[in-house]
Amino acid sequence: MTQDSQLDVRELIPRDRHTQIFSTYQALEPGAAFILVNDHDPKPLYYQFQAENAGEFSWEYLEEGPEVWRVRIGRTTG
Template sequence: MSDYKGRVDIREIMPHQDKYPTVHGTFESLKVGEKMELLNDHDFKPIFTYKFPEDFPGQYEWNYLEQGPEVWRVEVIKIKEV
């Protein structure tokens, strides 16, 4: 059984413009202390450098689970609500 309340495989989401809204919505659905897993075919750094800090300031922590070269996985933990 998984510890993740949400899992988003970004590689499977089409069209492209639906990718971030899916990640965003999954994070929003988490309760404090819950976590989600993200999978992609490239690094998540742009999401956590630009988008999440703007949309969810101070509300999350993230950690690499796998860093390529073919699969990138991170866990994102909701640490507080605003």
């Protein structure tokens, strides 16, 4: 098993964050994942994934604030 890469978007301009996150997701092989590190709950991002990639991703909170949120986002094999 390989270790998931980490994408820390806290230093990015907010308008650029989703573009970088979706680019990272699209580059994943099926079954792979990355760890998103953010400075707020990325719940709106989850809803965007649901709208655009329903059934094709996994979402697992690893840390839920109050200052840092870490979410494992994966590309499913099915």
